[in-house]
Every structure is written in structure tokens, then in C-alpha cells.
Amino acid sequence: MSDSNPTPAVKPVIAAGAAKRANASVMGMLLAMLSTVAIVLTVVWLNPEPKADTYRTxxxxxxxxxxxxxxxxxxxxxxxxxxxxxxxxxxxxxxxxxxxxxxxxxxxxxxxxxxxxxxxxxxxxxxxxxxxxxxxxxxxxxxxxxxxxxxxxxxxxxxxxxxxxxxxxxxxxxxxxxxxxxxxxxxxxxxxxxxxxxxxxxx
Incomplete structure (x- = not known):
């Protein structure tokens, strides 16, 4: 005879310290990506695409x-x-x-x-x-x-x-x-x- 009360799924519990470290790692990655994009955009802004006449001597x-x-x-x-x-x-x-x-x-x-x-x-x-x-x-x-x-x-x-x-x-x-x-x-x-x-x- 089957059990009419199935065992509920066990949800993993992450310790507060581990969760904090994981969030810090994600934030660090996002900050690094934003910093890289900012540097690239600055370089492009300071060095616009040269026009054809630039290559003329x-x-x-x-x-x-x-x-x-x-x-x-x-x-x-x-x-x-x-x-x-x-x-x-x-x-x-x-x-x-x-x-x-x-x-x-x-x-x-x-x-x-x-x-x-x-x-x-x-x-x-x-x-x-x-x-x-x-x-x-x-x-x-x-x-x-x-x-x-x-x-x-x-x-x-x-x-x-x-x-x-x-x-x-x-x-x-x-x-x-x-x-x-x-x-x-x-x-x-x-x-x-x-x-x-x-x-x-x-x-």
C-alpha cells in the first residue's frame, strides 16, 4: 500500500557566511566587468575612428x-x-x-x-x-x-x-x-x- 503522505523535498540550507561570500564574489565580478567596460569606452572616446584623410601625408x-x-x-x-x-x-x-x-x-x-x-x-x-x-x-x-x-x-x-x-x-x-x-x-x-x-x- 502506497504512502499517502510523500516526504517533502529537502531544501538545501546555505550558511549565512557562505551566502555572504557568494554574494561578495558576484558583486566583485560585476564591478570588474563594469570597470573594464568603462576603460574600453574611455579609450574609444579618446581615440575616435580615423578618417581616410588621416592617412594622407x-x-x-x-x-x-x-x-x-x-x-x-x-x-x-x-x-x-x-x-x-x-x-x-x-x-x-x-x-x-x-x-x-x-x-x-x-x-x-x-x-x-x-x-x-x-x-x-x-x-x-x-x-x-x-x-x-x-x-x-x-x-x-x-x-x-x-x-x-x-x-x-x-x-x-x-x-x-x-x-x-x-x-x-x-x-x-x-x-x-x-x-x-x-x-x-x-x-x-x-x-x-x-x-x-x-x-x-x-x-
């Missing part, structure tokens, strides 16, 4: 080109470009294993795209191919009376190559043709100046 390409002229043996191009363009580096690279020394400038366009300009008077086909990322020749593009060789590379990058006398200029980047045309036109307009020997060569 203000390299004076013409000044760097002037310093490089005697070493280069010619006047490196430093085209005047529209408002919104900037250069994030400009340097002269001495000859490497390929024997080619060249002027190297990185331009950020007004559309926040990038085009690298490389210019040399000792260029060879291998060097040009490397600068153009081994992209095949796909046509020509006439800009301000100069015929630039067009090379299309994978991943949306392209190159324009111009050889005038001893000077070769290679433009490479992922910008659109409008920006390429601006930089190419400004660069080719200065090629007459590049043919003038520097003071070092005229001695």
Missing part, C-alpha cells in the same frame, strides 16, 4: 625631386596635380641587381585610389615588365599627344608605360582611367625638362 614631391636630380642625372618629374591629390612617399632608388636606378613616387588620388609613378633613364624591358606586374600589353592610350602603352593586370590594376628618348615612365595602380590620364598628362608635360642635364652632368 603631405610629401613635397618637387623638393624631393630637386634633391634627387644631381644623383639621378636628370630632373625627376614632379607634376602639379589637382586639389585632393597627395603623395605618401617620394624617393630615389639606386641601381639594384638589374642595374636600373629610378625615381619612385606614390600618389593618392582625389578618389582615394593609388597610383605609383616610376621613372628611369636606364630602364630595360625586364624592369618595365616587373613594374607593370608582368601584365600583358592590351593597347595604347593617347594622352596630351603622347601614346602610352596600356597593360592590364589581374585584380583590377593596370599600368601605363611611356618611353620618350632615354626616359621611361611607368604608372601602376587600381585607379580609373580618369585619374591615370591626370597623372600621365602632368608627367609627360615635364619630359622636356627631364632632357636637360643636371648641373652635375653639364660639368
Amino acid at each position: 603631405n610629401i613635397d614631391v618637387a623638393t624631393v625631386a630637386g634633391h634627387a636630380a644631381d644623383t639621378a642625372g636628370f630632373h625627376p618629374v614632379a607634376p602639379e596635380l589637382p586639389e585632393g591629390w597627395s603623395a605618401n612617399y617620394a624617393r630615389w632608388n639606386p641601381p639594384g641587381a638589374d642595374g636600373v636606378a629610378y625615381w619612385d613616387v606614390g600618389y593618392v588620388t582625389a578618389n582615394d585610389t593609388f597610383i605609383a609613378l616610376r621613372e628611369s633613364i636606364t630602364a630595360n624591358p625586364t624592369w618595365v615588365a616587373v613594374q607593370a606586374q608582368q601584365a600583358p600589353v592590351t593597347g595604347t592610350r593617347t594622352i596630351d599627344g603622347h601614346d602610352w602603352e596600356l597593360r592590364d593586370a589581374p585584380k583590377g590594376e593596370r599600368s601605363l608605360v611611356l618611353t620618350s628618348g632615354e626616359t621611361t615612365i611607368v604608372l601602376t595602380g587600381a585607379a580609373d582611367f580618369t585619374d591615370f590620364d591626370i597623372l600621365a598628362g602632368g608627367s609627360s608635360a615635364l619630359l622636356g625638362e627631364n632632357s636637360t642635364p643636371t648641373a652635375k652632368d653639364s660639368k
Whole structure:
């Protein structure tokens, strides 16, 4: 015969001291979490997300080109470009294993795209191919009376190559043709100046 009075469930009893310690541990964890969140929010507030313009530098390409002229043996191009363009580096690279020394400038366009300009008077086909990322020749593009060789590379990058006398200029980047045309036109307009020997060569 079954028992009509089931035994009530036994409720665990926590000693007052243990309960106090447990509550203190929970409060400690909550305080630690709140402190961490407060620190993170303070750091974010003091360091807001940078805008695209923050990464733009203000390299004076013409000044760097002037310093490089005697070493280069010619006047490196430093085209005047529209408002919104900037250069994030400009340097002269001495000859490497390929024997080619060249002027190297990185331009950020007004559309926040990038085009690298490389210019040399000792260029060879291998060097040009490397600068153009081994992209095949796909046509020509006439800009301000100069015929630039067009090379299309994978991943949306392209190159324009111009050889005038001893000077070769290679433009490479992922910008659109409008920006390429601006930089190419400004660069080719200065090629007459590049043919003038520097003071070092005229001695």
C-alpha cells in the first residue's frame, strides 16, 4: 500500500557566511566587468575612428625631386596635380641587381585610389615588365599627344608605360582611367625638362 503522505523535498540550507561570500564574489565580478567596460569606452572616446584623410601625408614631391636630380642625372618629374591629390612617399632608388636606378613616387588620388609613378633613364624591358606586374600589353592610350602603352593586370590594376628618348615612365595602380590620364598628362608635360642635364652632368 502506497504512502499517502510523500516526504517533502529537502531544501538545501546555505550558511549565512557562505551566502555572504557568494554574494561578495558576484558583486566583485560585476564591478570588474563594469570597470573594464568603462576603460574600453574611455579609450574609444579618446581615440575616435580615423578618417581616410588621416592617412594622407603631405610629401613635397618637387623638393624631393630637386634633391634627387644631381644623383639621378636628370630632373625627376614632379607634376602639379589637382586639389585632393597627395603623395605618401617620394624617393630615389639606386641601381639594384638589374642595374636600373629610378625615381619612385606614390600618389593618392582625389578618389582615394593609388597610383605609383616610376621613372628611369636606364630602364630595360625586364624592369618595365616587373613594374607593370608582368601584365600583358592590351593597347595604347593617347594622352596630351603622347601614346602610352596600356597593360592590364589581374585584380583590377593596370599600368601605363611611356618611353620618350632615354626616359621611361611607368604608372601602376587600381585607379580609373580618369585619374591615370591626370597623372600621365602632368608627367609627360615635364619630359622636356627631364632632357636637360643636371648641373652635375653639364660639368
